[in-house]
Amino acid sequence: MSNSFPQSLLVIGSGNMAGAMLRGWFARGLDPASVTVVDPSPRELPEGVRHLTTIDAGISAPDWLLLGIKPQMLRDVAPHLATLDLSNTLLVSMLAGVEIAGLRAAVPGVGAIARIMPNMAIGIGQSVTALFAETLDQAERDRIETLFAMLGTAEWLDDESQMHVVTALSGSGPAYLFRFLDALAKGAITLGMPEDQAARLALGMVRGSAELVLQSAETPAQLAERVASPAGTTRAALHVFDADDALDRLVADAMAAAAKRSVELGQ
Numbered sequence: 001m002s003n004s005f006p007q008s009l010l011v012i013g014s015g016n017m018a019g020a021m022l023r024g025w026f027a028r029g030l031d032p033a034s035v036t037v038v039d040p041s042p043r044e045l046p047e048g049v050r051h052l053t054t055i056d057a058g059i060s061a062p063d064w065l066l067l068g069i070k071p072q073m074l075r076d077v078a079p080h081l082a083t084l085d086l087s088n089t090l091l092v093s094m095l096a097g098v099e100i101a102g103l104r105a106a107v108p109g110v111g112a113i114a115r116i117m118p119n120m121a122i123g124i125g126q127s128v129t130a131l132f133a134e135t136l137d138q139a140e141r142d143r144i145e146t147l148f149a150m151l152g153t154a155e156w157l158d159d160e161s162q163m164h165v166v167t168a169l170s171g172s173g174p175a176y177l178f179r180f181l182d183a184l185a186k187g188a189i190t191l192g193m194p195e196d197q198a199a200r201l202a203l204g205m206v207r208g209s210a211e212l213v214l215q216s217a218e219t220p221a222q223l224a225e226r227v228a229s230p231a232g233t234t235r236a237a238l239h240v241f242d243a244d245d246a247l248d249r250l251v252a253d254a255m256a257a258a259a260k261r262s263v264e265l266g267q
């Protein structure tokens with residue numbers, strides 16, 4: 001068992017993300033008896049975890065408080081958190097958009113605050129998780145990094161405003177890929193392929209291509225050029241992507257909308 005796990009962990013909101021994190025940590029040795037989950041309807045919890053449906057003033061001071069609610073819920077939850085002694089607690093927030101200053105205003109009594117931005121692949125131990133904190137000592141930063149690196153990779157941001165960018169890139173990003181995969185399969189169906197075969201070939205191609213980028217010394221743009229034979233089929237398709245920078249502009253616009261929404265969620 002890793003000695004990086006908090007002595008006691010209080011989780012407020014254990015849905016898709018916090019639930020997946022907990023499952024990953026339990027699989028790596030987190031003691032269920034050290035965990036209290038507050039959630040009206042949490043995802044499956046192992047035996048030994050203390051489960052409450054509301055924040056109870058009797059909850060003893062936790063080492064870590066993991067905030068896994070939606071950003072819009074913070075206003076409702078914060079007054080209940082004020083009933084707890086959090087003076088020596090590290091608040092770890094995964095809330096999109098809500099900055100340290102907003103968290104500090106909502107939970108003024110908390111000892112320290114760190115922000116994380118994971119993604120859905122945390123459920124299979126392959127999240128890229130961005131971390132940000134202002135005033136933590138090195139030992140605490142190392143502990144946070146160790147715990148999130150258990151669930152994929154973890155890297156610190158120097159500037160909090162980058163959290164909006166990370167949210168638009170790797171936080172929301174799995175949805176973009178899922179939609180692109182879907183669009184590829186739909187395109188093949190339109191060209192006459194059976195649905196199940198289109199979905200299978202699209203997914204296999206994406207998987208192999210991602211692995212190829214990982215194993216290659218070349219950039220994705222260079223690899224694209226290697227796929228495209230002169231005057232061949234790929235070039236014909238890339239011309240459609242590149243006309244008026246259509247693909248780059250579409251993706252940039254989508255990411256700008258996500259980053260803008262992240263800023264709004266923090267207000």
Ligand SMILES: NC(=O)c1ccc[n+]([C@@H]2O[C@H](COP(=O)([O-])OP(=O)(O)OC[C@H]3O[C@@H](n4cnc5c(N)ncnc54)[C@H](OP(=O)(O)O)[C@@H]3O)[C@@H](O)[C@H]2O)c1
Pocket residue numbers: 012013014015016017018038039040041042043054068069070071073076077094095096117118119120171172
């Ligand atoms: N999903 C992602 O890919 C992703 C990625 C990065 C960051 N995030 C962030 O992670 C957070 C959670 O997202 P999610 O997708 O895991 O949402 P989710 O599945 O809806 O999880 C939120 C959980 O909080 C519970 N809850 C609602 N009100 C509560 C209260 N007053 N006290 C305690 N628990 C309460 C919900 O219960 P009910 O279902 O009964 O309402 C639900 O189980 C968000 O802040 C989001 O910005 C999400």
